Amino acid sequence: xxxxxxxxxxxxxxxxxxxxxxxxxxxxxxxxxxxxxxxxxxxxxxxxxxxxxxxxxxxxxxxxxxxxxxxxxxxxxxxxxxxxxxxxxxxxxxxxxxxxxxxxxxxxxxxxxxxxxxxxxxxxxxxxxxxxxxxxxxxxxxxxxxxxxxxxxxxxxxxxxxxxxxxxxxxxxxxxxxxxxxxxxxxxxxxxxxxxxxxxxxxxxxxxxxxxxxxxxxxxxxxxxxxxxxxxxxxxxxxxxxxxxxxxxxxxxxxxxxxxxxxxxxxxxxxxxx
Numbered sequence: 001x002x003x004x005x006x007x008x009x010x011x012x013x014x015x016x017x018x019x020x021x022x023x024x025x026x027x028x029x030x031x032x033x034x035x036x037x038x039x040x041x042x043x044x045x046x047x048x049x050x051x052x053x054x055x056x057x058x059x060x061x062x063x064x065x066x067x068x069x070x071x072x073x074x075x076x077x078x079x080x081x082x083x084x085x086x087x088x089x090x091x092x093x094x095x096x097x098x099x100x101x102x103x104x105x106x107x108x109x110x111x112x113x114x115x116x117x118x119x120x121x122x123x124x125x126x127x128x129x130x131x132x133x134x135x136x137x138x139x140x141x142x143x144x145x146x147x148x149x150x151x152x153x154x155x156x157x158x159x160x161x162x163x164x165x166x167x168x169x170x171x172x173x174x175x176x177x178x179x180x181x182x183x184x185x186x187x188x189x190x191x192x193x194x195x196x197x198x199x200x201x202x203x204x205x206x207x208x209x210x211x212x213x214x215x216x217x218x219x220x221x222x223x224x225x226x227x228x229x230x231x232x233x234x235x236x237x238x239x240x241x242x243x244x245x246x247x248x249x250x251x252x253x254x255x256x257x258x259x260x261x262x263x264x265x266x267x268x269x270x271x272x273x274x
Contacts, residue, residue: 001119002028010112013072020070020255026164027071033157034071034113038064038106044204045102049095057095058087059202063155064106066231069253070157073109142184144193146171149263152181152211153200153229158252162198165256166263170195178206182214189220196266197226198259201237212244221245225269227262229254 004024007014014027021027041064048057065080079102086094114121148171151162156176163172173194175181181199188194201208208228215221221244228241231252241249247269250262 017072054087076105148173150197154203177203178211181211201230222273225266227266
């Protein structure tokens, strides 16, 4: 169980992953999230492909790309990146022609993780059941009574990664999309519980810019400081993000020190404006 040499022999870039997770123990504690995340995303991608909904396809394949990078699946990350570029360009034909290749690469990564977790696993005779680590996370819309860092991201890997870093010192609230985030912020805008928001921009249903619009309309940036965490590092996105009164912007993938630095800056911004 958890033989890192098995990962290396199967082409997993473990060293790159440890830039994010810090040590192999944290990687091992988190890698099961990849199984949950990959299966959820492929279900969404299948639906959006069939509907020819390329904007939402692009959002989920972008998230798949990030997850693959986090866990060292470079080939899958590169393939997902190509799908992201083509779907953003509205190239439905490319998506249809290359979708099975993506499916096969995801299946390959999933089987590697399953065998890493349980060496006796075989695709023919056994399934490894993995549940998402969502215990003790605060619910959307809850009125917080303690100091809370709100993480808004459609990736459960990112949400749980941030939770692991700060759960001993702060409550960590989660939102899977902009709609949930707006509900949470609205429920807590009259108290001082949310001390920092880490906000992704590319999310399904309601994106991060809608959250920023809500905060601008309600004059909340000084009361509830926001920093962006996003895999979209295009000049257009960065310039647009900084038209709002955000504190900082952190690109994905990032490591623990990056997250701590951004949160510290965001918390300090709140302190000097109280």
